[in-house]
Amino acid sequence: MSEARTDKPERRPENRVLVFDTTLRDGEQSPGISLNPQEKLEIAHQLARLGVDVIEAGFPITSPGDFEAVQLIAREVEGPVICALARTAKQDIDAAWNAIKDAERPRIHTFIATSDIHIERKLQTTREDVKGQARAAVAYARELCDDVEFSPEDGSRSDVEFMAEVIQIAIDEGATTINVPDTVGYTMPHEYAEMFRRLYELVPDLHKVTVSVHCHNDLGLAVANSLAGLMAGCRQVECAVNGIGERAGNAALEEIVMLLHTREPTLGLWTAINTREIARTSRLVSRLTGYPVQPNKAIVGRNAFAHEAGIHQDGVLKDRTTYEIMDARTIGLESNQIVLGKHSGRHALRKALEELGLRVDGAALNQAFQRFKEIADKKKQVTALDLEAIVSDEIKHRPQAYELVAFDVEASSRRAPLARVEVRTPDGETVSGSFTGDGPVDALFSAINAAIGREARLREYRVGAVTGGRDALGEVTVQIELDGRVASGVGVSTDIIEASGKAYVRALSNALADSAAAEAEHHLQRAAREAPTP
Numbered sequence: 001m002s003e004a005r006t007d008k009p010e011r012r013p014e015n016r017v018l019v020f021d022t023t024l025r026d027g028e029q030s031p032g033i034s035l036n037p038q039e040k041l042e043i044a045h046q047l048a049r050l051g052v053d054v055i056e057a058g059f060p061i062t063s064p065g066d067f068e069a070v071q072l073i074a075r076e077v078e079g080p081v082i083c084a085l086a087r088t089a090k091q092d093i094d095a096a097w098n099a100i101k102d103a104e105r106p107r108i109h110t111f112i113a114t115s116d117i118h119i120e121r122k123l124q125t126t127r128e129d130v131k132g133q134a135r136a137a138v139a140y141a142r143e144l145c146d147d148v149e150f151s152p153e154d155g156s157r158s159d160v161e162f163m164a165e166v167i168q169i170a171i172d173e174g175a176t177t178i179n180v181p182d183t184v185g186y187t188m189p190h191e192y193a194e195m196f197r198r199l200y201e202l203v204p205d206l207h208k209v210t211v212s213v214h215c216h217n218d219l220g221l222a223v224a225n226s227l228a229g230l231m232a233g234c235r236q237v238e239c240a241v242n243g244i245g246e247r248a249g250n251a252a253l254e255e256i257v258m259l260l261h262t263r264e265p266t267l268g269l270w271t272a273i274n275t276r277e278i279a280r281t282s283r284l285v286s287r288l289t290g291y292p293v294q295p296n297k298a299i300v301g302r303n304a305f306a307h308e309a310g311i312h313q314d315g316v317l318k319d320r321t322t323y324e325i326m327d328a329r330t331i332g333l334e335s336n337q338i339v340l341g342k343h344s345g346r347h348a349l350r351k352a353l354e355e356l357g358l359r360v361d362g363a364a365l366n367q368a369f370q371r372f373k374e375i376a377d378k379k380k381q382v383t384a385l386d387l388e389a390i391v392s393d394e395i396k397h398r399p400q401a402y403e404l405v406a407f408d409v410e411a412s413s414r415r416a417p418l419a420r421v422e423v424r425t426p427d428g429e430t431v432s433g434s435f436t437g438d439g440p441v442d443a444l445f446s447a448i449n450a451a452i453g454r455e456a457r458l459r460e461y462r463v464g465a466v467t468g469g470r471d472a473l474g475e476v477t478v479q480i481e482l483d484g485r486v487a488s489g490v491g492v493s494t495d496i497i498e499a500s501g502k503a504y505v506r507a508l509s510n511a512l513a514d515s516a517a518a519e520a521e522h523h524l525q526r527a528a529r530e531a532p533t534p
């Protein structure tokens with residue numbers, strides 16, 4: 001029962017759920033999002049790789065740019081059905097058709113509201129007129145295209161008997177998909193399911209077409225309502241990547257897909273989505289829309305597969321399924337993450353140290369753990385480089401072989417930065433060096449190399465703030481490679497250049513101490529081998 005997908009159930013064709021992606025239409029209706037045709041095309045190609053069944057590419061009457069984008073997608077993206085939205089007006093349907101007609105499999109999606117509130121206050125018309133508009137629109141769309149979807153907008157707030165009449169008209173005129181939206185995110189799962197049960201009763205012909213759900217997240221129920229609709233017999237789900245869309249958004253594609261994937265043995269429902277493309281699709285949509293994904297967002301948030309709490313980390317290290325219902329790799333991530341922080345425990349610390357090639361146990365582990373907690377209290381996250389520093393500082397008790405005595409760095413936009421340093425060697429001698437670089441830090445590191453006459457190579461450089469505010473202590477961590485040895489060092493100062501210099505000198509000292517220790521061990525081993533056997 002740990003990860004439900006381990007036992008593969010038989011997949012029944014009638015339980016296949018079509019994924020209708022509306023990221024480029026309803027998703028783009030989010031305030032502040034405006035994608036140009038090339039950006040829409042890039043997302044559409046990725047949606048095709050993801051394996052969605054339908055891409056709602058846009059609402060072509062909206063603007064020449066949206067028309068162009070839909071047309072580009074229709075012409076270039078192979079695989080999914082390419083759909084365009086239209087009101088019941090003839091010019092909308094013409095624009096939709098003209099934009100999608102070159103697609104392999106085009107679909108026109110036309111809609112009109114069926115709730116009294118929309119009919120009376122927004123459309124300012126009558127139920128009879130709505131029936132007439134629905135009839136004319138579906139009939140006209142079917143003259144142009146074999147695949148026509150009809151939506152009674154604000155379906156969940158409509159009088160179900162009137163809505164059933166409109167749906168029957170749409171089916172009579174040839175609609176192939178009937179989508180009943182919860183336009184304002186008002187319904188609850190049991191109500192939405194009951195609405196579909198009643199619609200199937202009132203419109204038996206619904207069994208002959210694809211029935212679809214389209215839910216908004218105003219009350220945080222978009223995915224729950226979508227699931228309720230699917231369990232009531234619908235077999236198309238309309239959703240958007242990262243849950244973007246009008247107001248609080250649409251049902252999130254990744255959530256509904258992974259819900260069906262993870263609970264397939266219970267639900268029996270399945271999609272043709274290539275789940276390994278989910279993370280990549282989410283990143284692309286976030287980047288191009290400018291909408292960041294919240295860290296704790298289900299499935300695609302950066303914390304969705306991360307563990308910081310010691311008890312959870314211990315469980316996950318012993319058996320991943322203790323705290324994970326999905327495998328991070330299923331959505332295309334490399335692995336889950338053990339994040340070291342204030343709430344972590346010894347098991348996670350030891351594992352992280354092991355990954356750095358440092359075996360620490362017993363009293364040494366306790367000592368490192370104590371230092372680790374002190375640092376974790378000050379920093380949000382403790383990284384691999386911090387760990388190396390903790391170990392080299394607290395466990396190995398290395399003498400500081402070199403020391404940064406003084407430095408000058410000149411930075412200018414007119415000439416290459418120049419650094420001069422004085423470094424005290426282990427013998428107590430003070431050596432100096434100067435060098436230019438690509439930037440002040442690069443110049444400083446080269447000057448240190450020049451002073452001590454070694455050619456260390458910088459592998460990693462990271463700056464973080466230990467404390468907040470303008471006078472924050474900056475902490476620099478560097479990792480270097482010297483004569484094939486990797487070592488790290490940390491420097492803390494309110495001056496980032498000084499912190500960088502200290503960190504670099506410390507890393508050099510650690511690398512040289514390591515190599516001295518290795519040389520000593522090598523001599524000892526050779527002496528032992530060469531000693532006469534008694």
Ligand SMILES: CC(=O)SCCNC(=O)CCNC(=O)[C@H](O)C(C)(C)COP(=O)(O)OP(=O)(O)OC[C@H]1O[C@@H](n2cnc3c(N)ncnc32)[C@H](O)[C@@H]1OP(=O)(O)O
Pocket residue numbers: 026029059061062063086087088089111112113122123124153183246
């Ligand atoms: C639930 C949904 O997501 S529906 C899709 C919503 N998406 C969008 O609206 C984005 C794109 N929209 C647009 O660019 C513009 O609204 C346009 C180009 C479509 C229309 O612009 P305008 O002609 O200036 O009309 P405006 O947007 O101000 O008002 C909407 C009009 O459409 C009518 N209308 C609304 N829905 C429908 C419908 N399904 N069928 C026919 N007419 C409709 C309204 O009653 C109103 O008509 P009126 O001008 O006679 O009062």
Ligand SMILES: CC(C)C(=O)C(=O)O
Pocket residue numbers: 026111151153154179181182183184214216
């Ligand atoms: C156009 C329709 C399907 C819509 O987006 C809604 O009702 O939310």
Ligand SMILES: [Mg+2]
Pocket residue numbers: 026181183214216246
């Ligand atoms: Mg919508």
